[in-house]
Amino acid sequence: MMAKKILALFMAVLMALSLTATALADVVWEPRNSFYETHHSQCTYLGRSYYANGPDGFVTLWDAPGGSTVAAQYENGTALSVYWTYKNWGCITVWEGKNREEVSGWVPMEQLYLIYDHISFEEEYGAYFKPYDGQFDGSGLKDGDEIWIWEHPLSYGPKDTLKISPDWDFLEQLQGSTGSPSVFSQTYTDQNGRIWGYVGYLYGYRSFWVLLENPTCDGIMTSCIPEVDGLITSGEIVPPRTPVLPTVSYLPCFLVAGVVAVTAVLLVMMKRRRKSS
Numbered sequence: 001m002m003a004k005k006i007l008a009l010f011m012a013v014l015m016a017l018s019l020t021a022t023a024l025a026d027v028v029w030e031p032r033n034s035f036y037e038t039h040h041s042q043c044t045y046l047g048r049s050y051y052a053n054g055p056d057g058f059v060t061l062w063d064a065p066g067g068s069t070v071a072a073q074y075e076n077g078t079a080l081s082v083y084w085t086y087k088n089w090g091c092i093t094v095w096e097g098k099n100r101e102e103v104s105g106w107v108p109m110e111q112l113y114l115i116y117d118h119i120s121f122e123e124e125y126g127a128y129f130k131p132y133d134g135q136f137d138g139s140g141l142k143d144g145d146e147i148w149i150w151e152h153p154l155s156y157g158p159k160d161t162l163k164i165s166p167d168w169d170f171l172e173q174l175q176g177s178t179g180s181p182s183v184f185s186q187t188y189t190d191q192n193g194r195i196w197g198y199v200g201y202l203y204g205y206r207s208f209w210v211l212l213e214n215p216t217c218d219g220i221m222t223s224c225i226p227e228v229d230g231l232i233t234s235g236e237i238v239p240p241r242t243p244v245l246p247t248v249s250y251l252p253c254f255l256v257a258g259v260v261a262v263t264a265v266l267l268v269m270m271k272r273r274r275k276s277s
Contacts, residue, residue, distance in 0.1 A: 029083050031093045031104035035064035036084060043084040043091070048119065050090075050112035051228055052078045057241025059112070061105025065089035071105030072096075073243035077228040079115065080107075113237055115227075118198075118207045121152035125188060132184040135195055136212045138175050147174070147215040149208040153188055153196045156227055158217070159208060173202055174210070187212070 028045055030036070036043060052059040052074045059076070063069040065086055072094065074080065082090035090112060093104045114120070122129070141147070146161040147170065162170045174197075176182030184197035188209070196209045211217060231237045 029093070031083065031091055032102060033063070033091060033104040033106075035067070035086075035106065036091055036104070039086060040084075043086050046082050046085050046090065048117060049079055049081050049115045051115060051231065051237055052076045052080055052111070052240075053113040053237045054111045055238060056244075057238055058243040059107050060243070060246060061092055061103070061107050063105060065106045067106065070245060072103045073245070075240035075243065076238050077232060077240050079228075080112070082109075082112065085109065113231065116152070116154070118152045118209070121154060129186045129188055129198070132182060132187050132197055134176075134182070135187060136174055136182065136184060136197055136210070136215075138171055138215065141171055141215065145216055147171075147210060148217045149199075149205060149210060150196075151208065153190050153194075153209055153211075160205065162202075162205070168203065170202070174199075174215075184210075184212075 028047075030040070053076050054060070057076050058073055059080075060073050061071040063071055066089075074094075080092045080094065082092055084091040086106070088109050089106045090109045091104060091106055093102060095101065096103050141164055143164050143166060145164045147164065148158040149160050149162060151159045162168075164171050173183050176184075183199045183202050185200060186198040188196045188198070190196065194214075195212045197212045198207075198209050199205070200207060202208075211220075214220065228237065232239055
């Protein structure tokens with residue numbers, strides 16, 4: 001009897017740990033930034049991507065809104081992710097270098113150009129969405145096939161792929177064949193008559209679309225022309241320029257140089273006094 005109780009308790013603990021792991025996997029990203037850490041209650045989560053679009057051809061990321069220390073700089077047209085906002089400032093996080101070190105900083109939102117995403121698409125075409133009604137078959141798919149997932153049906157290319165394998169039941173989740181409804185919630189029919197299905201969340205993948213009748217997109221060509229080029233030539237984005245550090249960033253160097261210069265003068269004067277005495 002005691003052994004059964006212990007076993008039941010052990011299983012309960014395992015279940016609780018599994019739920020905790022799932023919750024931790026979905027925690028919203030928070031930057032390692034001192035200003036954010038002290039003002040996080042006043043910040044609003046955004047989680048959208050933008051192109052750098054500073055008036056001088058680049059943007060400067062500061063340690064804090066209106067701060068004085070430069071965290072990083074990026075030429076216009078660079079895609080940047082804004083995870084949090086504070087008033088009219090956005091907190092950007094980039095993982096740099098071979099070791100993928102985190103760089104977080106703040107930039108005025110007016111110096112960013114929103115990248116058209118699934119939210120933009122819904123705002124423009126949401127009136128044409130319809131509830132999902134089992135249009136996805138997927139019966140011809142097999143292990144090793146890759147299902148293309150798109151930011152929205154007007155994307156230049158897929159954002160990622162879901163590879164069907166015995167280890168992940170992507171296909172079953174999309175089909176809804178595990179006793180639960182399909183993860184598709186809405187559909188959209190494009191100008192070519194193709195039906196797309198929207199998924200809000202699936203194993204860490206958020207807010208994406210799948211071409212229901214051709215999920216592996218066989219024979220579909222995607223554009224190789226970066227969207228940002230057209231935005232620059234159309235004048236939507238200021239042409240990029242190599243970043244130049246702002247004057248305020250040189251101030252510490254000037255102060256150090258000034259101290260060194262004054263110290264050198266004082267040493268020379270003291271040396272002369274000693275000789276004269």
